[in-house]
Amino acid sequence: MIGCGRVGSAVAKRLRSEGWEVTAVDESEDALVRLGPDWRGGFVLGHGMDTDVLELAGVADADAAVVSTNGDNTNIVIGQVLQRRYEIDTVVVRVLDPARATFYAERGLPTVCPTQTAISVLLESVRAAAAAAAS
């Protein structure tokens, strides 16, 4: 788990409870607070662009990686490094900008775009409400 903010820490804790071995990487020790006192996974303090940090976190043996630091371009670069250099099969990257999320998804980097999800959900809600009012 590269980047352990609200999203990263929640995904890390859920995966850990489902039996995965999980190591979180974050630049800030605040991430440990978010993981909570019961955290039984690994934690590496450092930046995901630093290959020493990635290797300390065990990327060489990882089956999957989630990249969700607070920078779109940082996530895009780290995601590609994990795919190409460390040959991790399952890499998912959080990208807030819908255009960049699509651009990289089309080129083989799986992206998740919360902005696009919000746009879709909000549109659907308004349309559903309008449809209910009209009927």
Next chain:
Amino acid sequence: MYVLVAGGGKVGANSTRTLLEMGHEVTLIEQRPDRFARLEEEFGPVVMRGDATEISVLERAGIARPPELLLAVTGDDEDNLVISQIGKEGYGVGKAIARVNDPRNQQHFDLLGITQTVCATTSILGLVEHEVPEHGLVTLLELQREGLKVVEVQIAKGAPVVAARAGGVTLPKDARLISVFRHGRTELVEPTTVLRPGDQVLAVVSDDSAPALRKALLGS
């Protein structure tokens, strides 16, 4: 030539000025309002305000033409990498030159196919090494795409090649001696050139064979 410059710091602003003086068409993208205002005063409509890692901003700047040259010279390596990738892979930009701010990130540019990079720190350290050679081989020029470098070696007094003819020196297979600088003059290396202590030899060598070349010329 049409050149797109992403990032209006010292590197971007000075490149823009020079390119304009040379008669090229330039668009410079800068995100920060304070910087943008100063740049606009000097360059007028050449400067555009926006985040150059956003595809819509790049499109407004003419990335789809595409420019003959894209300079990704912001102060952020991830941004420079993404700008170069979008330009090359998305819009067929032929030549992208990216600035590497932190030399530790060079490997990521290499891995992701952004082969033309400039790193001030690496250049300065190269010059320092030139003044204070530590390992015997001084790298003068890296040809990243070819995996070759041009190096300089000073032949020391007790080196194994002293008094040998260049043609008789056993070199690693992907290494060639180019020239010898001695007594203020440079001559090209011929098989008959005799190597002497104090000679400054220029050679071209693959990255892998550099240690073997050093050993061949200087001993262990």
